Amino acid sequence: MSKATGFLRLFRWAGLIPFVVIVGGLWVGGYLFADAIARSLLQSNLTRIQGAQVDVGSVDVAWQPFGLVAEQLEFTDPNQPTHNALDIGQVALQLDFLALLTGKVLIESLAVDELQFQTERSSLGRVVTRAPRPERDGPSVTERVVDTVDLPSPRDALERHGPLETEARAQAARAARDSAVSDVQTRSEALPDDRTLEEHRERLQRLQNQELRSLEAIQQVRTEVTDLTSAVARDRMAIDRFIDSVESGEQDIRGALQALVGGPGADVNAILSTYNLSSDGQVALAGLLLGEQWAGWIEDGQRWYATATPWIQRLQDRRRERESVPTGVQGYFVLFPEDNPIPRFWLREARISAQTAGGDWSGRIVDLSSDHALIDRPATLEARSTRLDAAEAAALDLVWDRRVDNQLDVRFDVDRWRVSGWQIDDDDLPIGLRSANTDLRVNATWRNGWSGGMNWQFGDARFGMPAEWRSGNVLRQALEGVNRFAVQTELSGSSVVPRTSWSSDLDNQLASALRDIVGAQFAEWEGELRAELEQRREELEAPVRAELARLEDQRREWEQKRNDLETEVVETLASFERQLTEERRTIERRADEERRAAEERARQEAQEAERRAREELENRARDALRGGGGLGF
Amino acid sequence: MFGPFLGPVAKLLKAIASEAGPWQIAWGFALGMLLGVTPFWIHSFVILLLLMVLRVNFASAMAGWALFGILSLGLDHGSHALGEWWLTHPGWQDTWTALYQSRALQLLHFHHTLMLGSWVIGLLLLVPVAFGAKAAIPPLRLHVVPILQKYHLLRANKANTLYGRFVNVWRGF
Numbered sequence: 001m002s003k004a005t006g007f008l009r010l011f012r013w014a015g016l017i018p019f020v021v022i023v024g025g026l027w028v029g030g031y032l033f034a035d036a037i038a039r040s041l042l043q044s045n046l047t048r049i050q051g052a053q054v055d056v057g058s059v060d061v062a063w064q065p066f067g068l069v070a071e072q073l074e075f076t077d078p079n080q081p082t083h084n085a086l087d088i089g090q091v092a093l094q095l096d097f098l099a100l101l102t103g104k105v106l107i108e109s110l111a112v113d114e115l116q117f118q119t120e121r122s123s124l125g126r127v128v129t130r131a132p133r134p135e136r137d138g139p140s141v142t143e144r145v146v147d148t149v150d151l152p153s154p155r156d157a158l159e160r161h162g163p164l165e166t167e168a169r170a171q172a173a174r175a176a177r178d179s180a181v182s183d184v185q186t187r188s189e190a191l192p193d194d195r196t197l198e199e200h201r202e203r204l205q206r207l208q209n210q211e212l213r214s215l216e217a218i219q220q221v222r223t224e225v226t227d228l229t230s231a232v233a234r235d236r237m238a239i240d241r242f243i244d245s246v247e248s249g250e251q252d253i254r255g256a257l258q259a260l261v262g263g264p265g266a267d268v269n270a271i272l273s274t275y276n277l278s279s280d281g282q283v284a285l286a287g288l289l290l291g292e293q294w295a296g297w298i299e300d301g302q303r304w305y306a307t308a309t310p311w312i313q314r315l316q317d318r319r320r321e322r323e324s325v326p327t328g329v330q331g332y333f334v335l336f337p338e339d340n341p342i343p344r345f346w347l348r349e350a351r352i353s354a355q356t357a358g359g360d361w362s363g364r365i366v367d368l369s370s371d372h373a374l375i376d377r378p379a380t381l382e383a384r385s386t387r388l389d390a391a392e393a394a395a396l397d398l399v400w401d402r403r404v405d406n407q408l409d410v411r412f413d414v415d416r417w418r419v420s421g422w423q424i425d426d427d428d429l430p431i432g433l434r435s436a437n438t439d440l441r442v443n444a445t446w447r448n449g450w451s452g453g454m455n456w457q458f459g460d461a462r463f464g465m466p467a468e469w470r471s472g473n474v475l476r477q478a479l480e481g482v483n484r485f486a487v488q489t490e491l492s493g494s495s496v497v498p499r500t501s502w503s504s505d506l507d508n509q510l511a512s513a514l515r516d517i518v519g520a521q522f523a524e525w526e527g528e529l530r531a532e533l534e535q536r537r538e539e540l541e542a543p544v545r546a547e548l549a550r551l552e553d554q555r556r557e558w559e560q561k562r563n564d565l566e567t568e569v570v571e572t573l574a575s576f577e578r579q580l581t582e583e584r585r586t587i588e589r590r591a592d593e594e595r596r597a598a599e600e601r602a603r604q605e606a607q608e609a610e611r612r613a614r615e616e617l618e619n620r621a622r623d624a625l626r627g628g629g630g631l632g633f
Numbered sequence: 634m635f636g637p638f639l640g641p642v643a644k645l646l647k648a649i650a651s652e653a654g655p656w657q658i659a660w661g662f663a664l665g666m667l668l669g670v671t672p673f674w675i676h677s678f679v680i681l682l683l684l685m686v687l688r689v690n691f692a693s694a695m696a697g698w699a700l701f702g703i704l705s706l707g708l709d710h711g712s713h714a715l716g717e718w719w720l721t722h723p724g725w726q727d728t729w730t731a732l733y734q735s736r737a738l739q740l741l742h743f744h745h746t747l748m749l750g751s752w753v754i755g756l757l758l759l760v761p762v763a764f765g766a767k768a769a770i771p772p773l774r775l776h777v778v779p780i781l782q783k784y785h786l787l788r789a790n791k792a793n794t795l796y797g798r799f800v801n802v803w804r805g806f
Contacts, residue, residue, distance in 0.1 A: 015685035023678060102739040329709035331747025334720040336733040 034061040038068055050085075051129035052076035065108075066097035076125025077118070084121055089114025096342075103333045104342050110350035110365075117356055154529040158536070161271050166263030166533055170540035173256035177544045180249025184551065187245040192235040197561065200232055200569045208576055212583045222580050225573060232569050239562045246555040253548045260541050264533035271529060305496055343371035352383075359388035363396075372402040392416035405447055412442040419458075436461040444491050450498035454489040458506075461485065478513035485509060645696035649770055650778045653690045659766035661689035665697025666762050667755040670705045670712070672748055675741065693766075708754065709747060716750030 030037070039059040046054035057072025069092045077085035090113045096106035158164060207225060212218050335341075347368040354361045363383035369375050378401035385394040392415045399409040420435040436458045444452035463479035485506035493499035648658050661684065668680050684694045705712075720729060732738050742748040 010688055011686050012688050013686060015687075016682075019682050019685040022681070098736055098740065102736070103742070103745070329706075329713055329747065331709075331713045331716065331745050331750075333742075334717070334729075334744050334746065336726070336730040336744065338730075338734055 031063075035059050039070075042070060046073075046075070047126075047128060050075050050078070051127070052078040052081065052085075053126040053128075065094055066100075067092065067094035067108075069093075074119075074121065074125075076121065076127065078127050078129065080118075081125040081127050082121055084119045084125070085117070087114075087116040087119040088112055089116075099342055103344070105345045106342055107347045107350075110347060112350065112352040112354075115352055115354035117354070154525065154532040157271055157529060158267075158532060161267070164263070164533075164536075165266040165270065166260065166537050167540065169256070169260040169263040170537070170544075173253065173260050173541060173544045176249075176252040176256040177547045180245075180252055180551065181547065183245045184242070184249055184554070187238075187242040190238040191242050191558070192238060196235065197565060197569075200228065200235070200565070203228055204569055204572055204576070208572075212580065213587075215584060215587055218580055218584045218587070222577070225577055225580065229570075229573050229577075232565065232573065236562065236565060236570070239558055239565070243555055243558050243562065246551050246558075250548060250551050250555070253544060253551070257541055257544060257548070260537060260544075264530060264537050267533050268526065268530050272526065341374050343369045343374045345370040346375065353386075358390060359394075360386045361394075362386050368400075372400075373404075376403065378403065390418045390420075408446040410442065410444045410446075410452075412440070414438070414440040432464050434462040434464045444498070449494040450491040453491050454487075456487040456489075457484075458486065459484050478510050481513045482506060482509045642696070642700075644692050644699075646773075646777070646781060648690050648692040648696065649773050650781065651690075651692075653693075655767050655770040656763075657688060658690040658693045658770055659763045660687070661691060661694035662697040662766045663759050663763035664689060665694035665699075666701040667759055668694070668698040669701025669703075670708060670755040670758070671751045672742075672745075674748065676752070697762075705751065708751070712750035712754055713747045714750065715753055716746035716748065719753070720744060720746060720749060 035058070038061050039056050042059060043054055043056050046056070053076045055072070055074040056070050058070070060069045062068065069090065070088075071090050073086070073088040073091060074084045075086040075088075077083045091110070092113075093110045094108045096104075096108060099106040203224075207221055207228070210217065210221055212221060333344075345368075347365060350365040350368070352361075352363040352365070354363065361383050363381065366380045367375060367377045368379040369377075372378055378399050380400075381396070381398040383396040385391070388394060394414040394417075395412070397409075397411040399407075401407045401409075417438045417440055418435065419433065419438055422433040437460045439457045440454065441456075442452075442454045444450060444454075461483055463482070485504060487502065487504040487506065490501045490503075491498040492501070645662070648661070664680055664684055664687075668677055671677065683689075684691060719725060729744065733744060
């Protein structure tokens with residue numbers, strides 16, 4: 001057997017037949033059942049992402065070029081299973097088959113036709129995961145605005161206003177009073193009592209009555225005077241400190257009371273800005289009319305965002321997949337640089353036509369990708385109205401750029417939008433904007449937070465409200481005078497739903513008109529409110545003022561005692577001390593004179609004695625001379 | 634509990650008990666192993682083609698496929714780690730990048746961590762498994778097959794099963 005024959009014996013060429021049969025069978029089976037398989041896969045995957053049942057009417061897979069056409073796609077609304085969040089008549093997409101086999105989804109073109117929102121389902125849709133329902137915090141715009149127009153009684157206004165500045169300042173005054181009383185009480189413990197002061201006087205009296213005839217007596221009295229002076233000084237210092245603390249407390253209390261006097265004024269201003277008819281107040285009627293509308297749109301937006309979140313996350317997850325290496329046994333594709341890189345997901349172009357309750361739209365999405373940096377282009381969405389019931393034209397432009405940061409630019413314009421029948425569904429304030437011609441411009445950007453805002457111009461405005469409403473007559477008169485106004489909104493915040501701050505000249509116009517109409521009534525109300533607050537202030541400050549008066553009495557009493565002590569004891573002591581000094585000097589002077597006189601007498605006596613001695617000697621000598629005729633020599 | 638394992642083992646034992654050559658059984662088992670440890674993709678059709686056109690034992694290949702398909706559940710962690718290590722190794726980046734430029738090569742999913750790792754492990758195991766299987770067949774035929782035949786454990790009516798019918802047709806070639 002030759003080597004070639006031996007090698008060929010390794011093969012059984014007939015085995016090609018079953019291989020071809022199996023592979024061919026798989027191919028033919030796949031070809032024949034591709035539509036059903038694709039429909040099943042599409043339904044299960046879309047249901048998983050949507051979180052609710054997605055029905056696909058039919059799918060037609062095309063092989064050259066590769067793509068599919070799906071019809072009658074119904075996306076159940078997870079929060080309202082009786083309705084479809086989306087109802088799409090037909091979706092036709094063309095895919096890059098080779099890219100798909102390499103793990104990338106490259107959609108060359110996508111056409112979405114007959115897109116409708118919130119259509120009723122024929123049967124209840126199955127819900128897998130419910131989208132979070134958007135919540136609104138705080139009082140509704142209506143609740144806030146009802147407060148601004150329907151004036152309550154002054155007492156009710158005070159109760160509804162919440163913490164009053166007057167009360168806060170009264171509290172501060174009470175705190176100052178308590179602090180002063182405590183300090184004064186501490187200082188009063190060191191004060192001398194009346195008995196002590198009397199003892200000082202008696203002791204001084206006794207000292208004054210003592211005989212001062214010798215230096216020893218003066219010295220003794222002087223020592224006692226020094227002791228008494230020290231004791232009086234201590235008591236006087238205690239009195240001084242006490243009076244100082246009383247004065248300081250009085251000063252604090254007077255300051256707090258002074259501030260309290262201004263409390264009602266501050267409260268009146270604050271309350272007037274709440275029950276606003278001034279230009280710098282809160283959004284009142286504009287907020288009422290547009291705020292509910294806006295809040296409704298925000299809720300719609302939140303609901304749509306919640307619905308779209310799984311789809312957006314799917315894009316972001318794919319992006320994260322590239323940035324962080326996942327673990328697990330599924331493995332992942334490692335991407336390397338290439339000349340014409342393709343991101344994991346790339347929708348080159350989509351054309352969408354939609355029918356909404358307000359009209360028909362056509363849109364175009366370009367370059368929606370999981371990696372904008374890779375394709376070096378942002379995703380763009382353009383939507384234009386083709387027919388609108390209540391406006392001439394509308395245009396929405398979105399640019400989503402994730403090349404460097406995550407930035408979204410939104411521009412939304414509506415021209416000649418005829419709004420009508422904006423009635424607030426609230427019995428307390430049944431007011432409405434009957435009709436107006438408006439132009440809306442929204443220009444916003446999200447980049448680590450929202451910026452930009454909305455400018456909405458209203459013209460030919462006509463308002464309406466029932467005549468029986470309490471404030472209706474005056475408001476209606478004011479509203480009739482308002483024909484044009486503008487509303488501006490500034491967007492901020494970093495959450496998906498932006499925070500909005502409103503401003504509008506509607507309130508100013510209304511305020512001006514209302515001031516003219518109800519100026520007197522409002523002034524009366526303001527006066528009543530001020531009187532109510534003044535009365536409340538007086539009630540609150542009464543105990544503080546009483547305490548202040550008591551402190552003043554206490555201060556005066558001790559000032560008098562200090563003066564008495566000063567005049568009766570301190571000054572007398574000083575005088576007595578001077579007297580003692582004088583007495584001492586007198587005694588010393590007298591003693592000195594006596595000493596000098598004694599010395600003079602002693603000197604004179606010595607001289608006399610000497611003279612006598614000398615005379616005696618001379619006499620003896622003379623006698624001797626006389627007796628002996630001579631000296632006897 | 635052991636149900637999923639019994640089918641492939643029975644197929645393997647029947648193959649061993651058959652008159653097929655040891656190398657046919659061994660290489661069939663090894664190629665089946667390669668099918669089992671790698672994810673099913675385009676390469677799998679190539680291996681299937683080899684199984685069909687090479688004179689290897691098809692039953693042992695199916696047994697190897699099934700057995701290592703189950704075992705690969707435990708091997709996948711290692712395969713993924715190995716593939717990831719190799720694909721992200723700095724010294725190999727130029728090579729992988731050069732290969733990546735070809736869309737045709739991308740189709741082979743060589744840049745998939747699990748695919749690359751499992752193929753490396755499968756190819757490394759191919760020859761040892763073939764030789765190991767060849768070495769194990771004579772003792773099994775000598776000691777195990779008689780016992781199984783004694784208890785009629787290998788006498789199932791193959792013709793009554795779809796697989797049996799396929800084998801009968803297969804033997805006709």
